Amino acid sequence: MTVHVPIMASSRSEDGVVRTLIVDDSVVVRTVIERILNADPGFSVIHKTNSAEQALGYLSEHAVDLVLLDIELPGQSGLMALPAILRASPRTKVAILSGNCEEGSVAAVEALALGASDILAKPGSGSFGEQFPPALIERLSRLFNGAATPIAVRSSVPIAPEQAAELACLGIGASTGGIHALGRLFAGLSAPLGVPILLTQHLPASFTSYFAQQLGRMTFLPVKVAEQGEILVPDTVYVAPGDASLRLRRGLHDRVFVMLDPQPTSAGNLPGVDPMFASMAQAYGAAAAGVVLTGMGRDGTAGARDIVAAGGWIVAQDQPSSVVWGMPGSIAGEGLHCALLEPHAIMDFVARRGKNRN
Known part of the structure; x- marks a missing residue:
């Protein structure tokens, strides 16, 4: 459909x-x-x-x-x-x-x-x-270009909850309007998910430190700017620095490390959602999930394909609540989403689906 x-x-x-x-x-x-x-x-x-x-x-x-x-x-x-x-x-x-x-x-x-x-x-x-x-x-x-341009929203990816792996890592990508959407998203988190949360918000490097502080006021979870080589721990939000994409590497004893990549994506994004999602798919496979919030362009779509191909799943922000429905609209246009939701409802959905409950 x-x-x-x-x-x-x-x-x-x-x-x-x-x-x-x-x-x-x-x-x-x-x-x-x-x-x-x-x-x-x-x-x-x-x-x-x-x-x-x-x-x-x-x-x-x-x-x-x-x-x-x-x-x-x-x-x-x-x-x-x-x-x-x-x-x-x-x-x-x-x-x-x-x-x-x-x-x-x-x-x-x-x-x-x-x-x-x-x-x-x-x-x-x-x-x-x-x-x-x-x-x-x-x-x-x-902020207004394309307001009258229709986009074809394909049916969501048909992955039955009972077939999905239990969530091990959540990645969130956002751009224009994303900070406000993130506030709504984390306000909907009623209890820890028990997994690390990676976040790429398109911002200049000079924003990152204060942005992480602001985000820390929006959630009960600890929030930090990701550092090269650190080991991911559950229930911590890792923010991509403004001058590098947040990638992952699985190392000894099955631990997952942060690998910062200073190279812009092919579309010129730095940090980029695509590299973050792609490395999550490699490190966690079917246990990876992504959230794509409001933003211009298509950053996150290629990485979302990798997550879905690995057996994971993607939630995208719905059109009415988005400042710009570019990034989430691209996800919907390719049918990579399992749900289109307003930000406040996303974390509850993630918690239920991540534990194989829907």
């Missing part, structure tokens, strides 16, 4: 234009951003404001696809307002546009953890160069 669903969960106006709300304390910045977006046929600025309170008031009465949100605002800050904005307009994507929220900063990771879809560095009000307008349009378009 094949079902066609949209590749992304974004809601646009009927004409396909991204309705945009700009929230920035600078009238110059608001004006410049408005001109840039309105010059592109894919975007329309429908409102501008300088405060989070006014933005929330507008969202209570109007539909918006995208909010460009500054961090430094009079009154309530952008970070403080972000959860309320997402509650007021759940299908709206929020991109942080701030000069004080650069990639790798504490504020950037916190914004992503709270549910922001992307982080964009804002030039000073007097330094908007020729490169900024096309870069801004390209970056924002990534």
